[in-house]
Amino acid sequence: MDSGIKCTLSKFANDTKLCGAVDMLEGRDAIQRDRDRLERWAHANCMKFNKAKCKVLHVGWCNPKHRYRLGGEWIESSPAEKDLGVLIGEKLNMSWQCALAAQKTNHVLGCIKRNVTSRLREGIPHLYSGLVRPYLEYCVQLWGPQYMHLLEQVQRRLQR
Numbered sequence: 001m002d003s004g005i006k007c008t009l010s011k012f013a014n015d016t017k018l019c020g021a022v023d024m025l026e027g028r029d030a031i032q033r034d035r036d037r038l039e040r041w042a043h044a045n046c047m048k049f050n051k052a053k054c055k056v057l058h059v060g061w062c063n064p065k066h067r068y069r070l071g072g073e074w075i076e077s078s079p080a081e082k083d084l085g086v087l088i089g090e091k092l093n094m095s096w097q098c099a100l101a102a103q104k105t106n107h108v109l110g111c112i113k114r115n116v117t118s119r120l121r122e123g124i125p126h127l128y129s130g131l132v133r134p135y136l137e138y139c140v141q142l143w144g145p146q147y148m149h150l151l152e153q154v155q156r157r158l159q160r
Contacts, residue, residue, distance in 0.1 A: 001016075001038070003041075004037055005018075005034050005038070006020075006030050007030055008020065012084065015083075016049075018031065018038065020034070028068075031068060032068055032069065035069065035070055036069075039070055039071050051070055051073055054075050054076075055075065055077070055078040055081055056068055056075050056076070056077045056078065057077075057080070057081050057090060058077060059090055059091075059092060063090075080096045087100055101135055101136055104135045105135045108131050109132060112127055112131065112132075
C-alpha cells in the first residue's frame with residue numbers, strides 16, 4: 001500500500017490518512033497522485049475505500065482549499081474530523097472536542113438526575129467515576145492537559 005506514496009500515509013486498523021503540505025500547486029498534485037495510487041492499489045487488491053467516509057480536512061491559515069478526487073468522485077471537505085476518537089478542527093484547536101465532551105457529560109448527568117432516586121453520599125461518587133468521568137478523561141492529555149487537575153479535584157470533593 002505504501003509503495004510509491006510521496007505524502008505522509010498513516011494507517012491504523014481500518015483507517016487510512018493521507019497528509020501533505022500544499023503551499024504550491026505541486027503539493028496539490030502530489031496529494032492527488034497519491035490518492036490515485038491508493039485507489040489503484042485498492043482495486044488491484046479487490047478492496048475499496050468507503051468514499052462516503054472519505055473527507056478532506058484543510059488545515060492552516062490561507063489554505064487554498066483545493067478539491068480532490070478518489071476514483072472519479074470528488075471528496076467532500078469537512079470543518080472537523082475524528083481521529084482515533086478525538087475531534088480535530090481545521091484550526092487544530094480542541095474546542096470541538098471540549099464541546100463534545102461537555103455535551104456527553106451533561107447528557108449523562110441529566111440521566112442520573114432523572115433516574116437515580118437515592119442521592120446518598122456513598123453512591124454519587126461511584127456513579128460519577130463510572131459514568132461521567134470517562135467522558136471527561138478520554139484523551140484529555142491530548143486536548144486539554146490543563147484540565148486533568150480539575151478532574152482530580154472534583155473526584156476528591158465527591159469522596160469527602
